[in-house]
Amino acid sequence: MIRGLADAVGPLSLPGARSIVRPSQCDMFRLGSAEAYDAGFAAGAQSREHRSGDDDPGEDG
Numbered sequence: 001m002i003r004g005l006a007d008a009v010g011p012l013s014l015p016g017a018r019s020i021v022r023p024s025q026c027d028m029f030r031l032g033s034a035e036a037y038d039a040g041f042a043a044g045a046q047s048r049e050h051r052s053g054d055d056d057p058g059e060d061g
Contacts, residue, residue: 024030
């Protein structure tokens with residue numbers, strides 16, 4: 001609780017915190033660290049699959 005900022009707080013008749021909740025598609029922090037890592041790893045693997053083999057130094061043509 002923060003005290004001393006009464007002028008920064010609206011009356012109880014205003015909508016609560018639920019009115020400012022973002023949809024999950026717009027929330028940058030909806031994933032935990034493990035989920036974010038897995039999603040990034042999967043996106044990178046998918047990107048690698050779509051690249052042509054000519055510019056991939058890891059493949060033996």
